[in-house]
Amino acid sequence: MQQSYQFTADDADIILRTPESKLFRVHKSILSIASSVFKDMLAVPQSPSEPTKEDECGLPAVDVYDSAEDLEVLLRMIYPVAFPPIADLNTLSNAFIILDKYHTVGLQERLKPLLVSPPFLTTDPMRVYAIACRWGFKVEAAIAAPYASAIGISTFTCVEDMRYISGLDYHRMALLAQxxxxxxxxxxxxxxxxxxxxxxxxxxxxxxxxxxxxxxxxxxxxxxxxxxxxxxxxxxxxxxxxxxxxxxxxxxxxxxxxxxxxxxxxxxxxxxxxxx
Incomplete structure (x- = not known):
């Protein structure tokens, strides 16, 4: 991602460290306001991190188990910085997952219009429908349904998302197609x-x-x-x-x-x- 903000602020008061050992210098107050999970996590006393080239200030560190890419999408939605560029459904699907994981409030609403945007509806409508069904987005599922019924479930190759289409959802789509x-x-x-x-x-x-x-x-x-x-x-x-x-x-x-x-x-x- 090529945004100017790099999560290396001098006034940060905690570090999030991903499995790839990428460090995000962030602010407890911002994370706690945006996410109840972060609020509870950061309420636990943290040990100082070991000094590294990226961090020489000995800030407290928290290990997270999200990929650096997914965590950066989450942080860019929490912080008042440029909206994260999401150009494919893999990134978008992962964004919904991590927003749900950290119990953020209202941020999923910002991504719903992107889910049913023309590039995704026309290239992979079945997956758009599956993602909408997974998270209970009724309006977005209804928008995707005619596109998905036109293509047919036989073209659906993402098994991970397919499991979230219930039998009832699939039956409704089949009736719509007919x-x-x-x-x-x-x-x-x-x-x-x-x-x-x-x-x-x-x-x-x-x-x-x-x-x-x-x-x-x-x-x-x-x-x-x-x-x-x-x-x-x-x-x-x-x-x-x-x-x-x-x-x-x-x-x-x-x-x-x-x-x-x-x-x-x-x-x-x-x-x-x-x-x-």
Missing amino acids: ERREIGRGEILNKPATCRYCPQSFYDNFRPRLVERLLVGSEMFRDFGACMEVCFEVAKETENKHGAANCTHGRSHLEQFVISLAKSLQNMPTGQNAAA
Whole structure:
């Protein structure tokens, strides 16, 4: 981590020492306010640390059993310094664990928006859902549920997080996936074309292929833009194989159909009860 604050303050009154022998010179008052665990831990008299190159003042030292990376994330959330950079779900999951371990108050709330941010939702929604279920984050689980149901549990490779998805949570997600597929299939196959002069044969070929791409493929209902992109890709493939959809009014009616369909799919059930 490249933040300017390095936990080497001259006015620190205690040292936290990790298994890697990394030393964090910190302040009892700040730790005690943020964490009841630190408060109880620091109430016990500590022996002076042995002088080292990093510390020559003989401050009391406390050995902790958290990695230096995890402890630094915790301290950066406790201290009034720059928010810790969390670029992957491993770091984020560990952050929730250590915040819970030290009984910090309110700090998990700061990380919830990050958990359901687009980079994580689109790349690993099943794990986002699992983490939300683990900590009882109902709103975040509901946000992740449609993304996770689109991908499917067969792609879930993190066994450690998977154990926190209860049978009930998984059943709810399976029901959501089934409901969304049924509604989506009906929307795609039955939504009327906007122009009665457009070749019906085009839509007869276009609709089944679109069902396959959106309901079986990994792009299913990711977001409005992704849905639109897939629709136009399938339209182009259909035109190349079976002929164009253009009528005397040009291509605009196909575009209107695709936009209307994408909006309908975007408004399908989102799983507000997927982790109740």
